[in-house]
Amino acid sequence: MEPYEITCCDNRPHPRDPLSTEVEPTNCTKPVIIGLYGLPGSGKTFRLDKLKTELSNDDFAFYDGSAVIAAVTPGGLQEFQNLTEEAKNDCRERAIAKVKQECCTTGKSAIVAGHYMFWPEQDENGQTVCTPRDLATYSHILYLDVPAELVAEFRLNDGKRSRPKVSISHLAKWQVLEKTALRRLCRHHDILFTLVSRPLASVSKLGSLIRDFRTHSIPHNKNLAEQKMLEILTANSDGVETVIVLDADKTLAQEDSGVLFWEHVRTGPGAGEDSDPLKALFSSSLGYSYTAFRQATLLYEEAFGDAEFEACCQTVASMIHMHRDIVNLLHLVRGTTHVRAVVVTCGIRSVWEKVLEREGLSATVKVIGGGRLRDGLVVTPSVKAELVKYLQTVRHLYVLAFGDSPLDLEMLKAADEAIVVTGEETTRSNSMEKKLAEAVRENGFHPRQVVLPDYATPRLGTRRLPLIRLTDQHFIASVLARYQSLHVLHATDRPAAKLLMTPMRDASVSGSALREVHRRVGCYLGTEFCTQIIGLESYHITHVQGHQADGYRLSNEKATLIVPLMRGGEPMAFGVNDAFPLAMFHHAKVPSDLQHDHLNDMATIILVDSVVNTGKSVLQFVQHIRSIHATIRIVVVAGVIHSQTVSAGRIARALGLFEGLSFTALRLSDNQFTGRGTTDTGNRLFNTVHMA
Structure with missing residues (x-):
């Protein structure tokens, strides 16, 4: 006052x-x-x-x-x-x-x-x-x-x-x-x-x-970001199915536009001691909040008028060199109508637009970012994640996300497919290692990584964070694939299914009795449907009358791997194994439990679960399997599958991008219900309802 x-x-x-x-x-x-x-x-x-x-x-x-x-x-x-x-x-x-x-x-x-x-x-x-x-x-x-x-x-x-x-x-x-x-x-x-x-x-x-x-406010900022994304999706584009969302700084290139910007300011006339303020800002109590990024915009406004700012951005852009593998991938995307690539950056929008323009990508790869008040918005870590969710839940699109730092983690976790860009140890985010390890331990997050340049040391080892190459033709094919209807066989209206499903739905049946029911269902689904999908092969048997005769078994049965998704899928998987006794059997709780050694020389992998509700877990397993084996046939066996998971919606579209994938179920259900406590299938199967 x-x-x-x-x-x-x-x-x-x-x-x-x-x-x-x-x-x-x-x-x-x-x-x-x-x-x-x-x-x-x-x-x-x-x-x-x-x-x-x-x-x-x-x-x-x-x-x-x-x-x-x-x-x-x-x-x-x-x-x-x-x-x-x-x-x-x-x-x-x-x-x-x-x-x-x-x-x-x-x-x-x-x-x-x-x-x-x-x-x-x-x-x-x-x-x-x-x-x-x-x-x-x-x-x-x-x-x-x-x-x-x-x-x-x-x-x-x-x-x-x-x-x-x-x-x-x-x-x-x-x-x-x-x-x-x-x-x-x-x-x-x-x-x-x-x-x-x-x-x-x-x-x-x-x-x-x-x-x-x-x-300006947090809701206003979020709405602006979604409006910009909608404008990008609807401009000269029809039938988009997949969106690639990429961070910019230290993801598209090893350089950081903010660091380079303030280094340039520091070398300019009249530079003072506070010419590199972003580090001080983000290490303050504001952290990486909405207020902090709004404050960063004001720092850019303080530094230069509009013309000088653009000149500085041009200088910074000339110092940035995009990873060639990413450039080549984006050029492939440029030739499609159903895949779009959008850069969503917490950094300076103008810098990255100039970098993309230099690479001939500005017409098809758009940038959502800030740096000036005229940009209208600031991109925070939560905005990145919200944009991914917007694409998935409102636009019903499949999202592949690339990021390199803790600021990208929420975006990566929200995406259908997450790829961590791992740079050289001297330039990459030091804090990412611990935060990424913590996130990977969380149930449901299974990213992969690409090392750029290719001589960089992978993060966390390639078991926890499987390695991919952007130049791999199978990876490129998966990114550019178009959605196709899923191959689904089910017994919903068959008399046999009605008999088998009755004790599965009976609340009085649990423990070993329920496990036996699931085992019978697994054997039925294997015998009735997996044989249709995979096919049969003949082999010689000794007939009971003493002469040689033709017998039949699953095609490549010895090269078949049965994988129960633990713990609910185990009893049904034992039933599938009863139908195909020569097949290998391997438990998996998370996708990374499957490694190259398990899939080597395999022709078919059968994933077994009692219930497929949202389909997210199945999608993560399929993505992981495809990252280490591009051609193996994948068959998903389940007692119940929610119908939208295999017919409509984002997960169905995502699964439809993969070749060689089939589903079989005892029944399809329109009721999307996630069991809890006494209604959880795993608890009923193993008599642990009292522990829920």
Whole structure:
């Protein structure tokens, strides 16, 4: 607050409320309240008056700090000057609480002219007048970064107010202290902070910035990201089935655009000690939050005007060299209509658009990213994940995601197929190793990795993180494959199925009795349907009458691997094994339990589960198998399969991309039900319902 400026800039009367009537609003979400700070004489009142004509009075209220202090202090400013410092701070806190209350009541956003501190030149230290309640209330702080020489001139020529003479050197020192302290405090209190200097100096530019402050929010940001993705999908494209979502920095190339940008700033004229601020920002308490990325945008705005920013981006782009394997893959995608590639980056959109343009990819590979206010949005780790979910659940598309760092993990986990780009040890993310290991241990996340360049050391070993090559023809074929209807055989309406399914659905049947039922179902499905899918081969047997005769068994039965998906699939898998006694048998709880050695020389793999509900687990197993064996026949055997998993929806489309995949089930069900506790099939099979 500024106790020397007494004009109320919105020209509304402020009643002299007694101290006892000031009440902190309790039923209001945090409104947008913008502090306009700067040295005394830097032009806050002038700016406030100009903003009144630039901004709508329906959306904004304008406050001079000392006028509000006068309104909450019995006796006004004259009495305020006679109070103790403790009492003055109490009045300042009541003043900002009043502003917040009025914003909650009217729905307006506030712009409040105030001060961080006062520092008479004869005093060794200044006096901070910014209160804890100010820091709890402000959502944004704009600091008028006017050169000390101009401030001294403004103070000297101020005809409305007599100001004490202060040296330019003292004003400069005072200003540096305020900017440093406010930047630190704002990060600690989740407040967006920016300097109003030459790039933001015009009233129109400042008005645009303030309007953006009023409207921008996490939901607004998410909606903008989804709108941009929708625009990309619908532009000159029809029948999209697969979307490749790629991170940019250290994924498309080893370089990081943000690091290169600030290195370029540091080498430019006028560079100061704070020319590499992103590391300090993201290592602050803001972390990698929405506020942190919004603050990063403001740092870019502070650094350059639009023309200089684009010139810097061009320079940075010239220093980035995309991985050739990724470039070649994207050129293949360019020739399709059903596959789209989108770069979703937390970094600088303009840099990566220029890099893609240089590689001849800008027409087909679009970029969703930020860096400037005109981009409209910021890309956070959660936005990356939300965009993947949007593609899957709203657009019903199959998503293949590429990323390299912890910022990409949520996106990778959400994707149908996740590929971790592993760079050289000297340049790749150090924190990724531990976080990736933790994520891999979580049930349901089974990424693969590609090392770029190809001499880089793989992460976590190739057992936990299987290795692929982007140049492998089978991988390319899987990426470019078109959706096809799944091959499904089932016995839903057959009399035999009705008999077999009855004890499976009977709540009174559990334990060994239920396991025996599942075993009989497995034998039935193997005999009736797997033989149709895989075929039979003849071999010689000794007939009971003593002569040689033809017998029949599963085609390549000795080269067949039966894999129960643990634990629910084991009893049914034993039944399949009864039908095909020469087949190999191997338990698997997660896809990585299947390795090259298990699939070597195999012609068919039969995956067995009691219930296939969403199909996500089956999809992960199929993806993993295809990553280590491109041609092996895959047959999924289940007691019950949810019908949409194999007929419609995103999972069905994803599974339909794979050749040589078939399904067989005792019945298809339209009821998508995930068992819990006493209804969980695994608990019923093994009498562990009491442990659920």
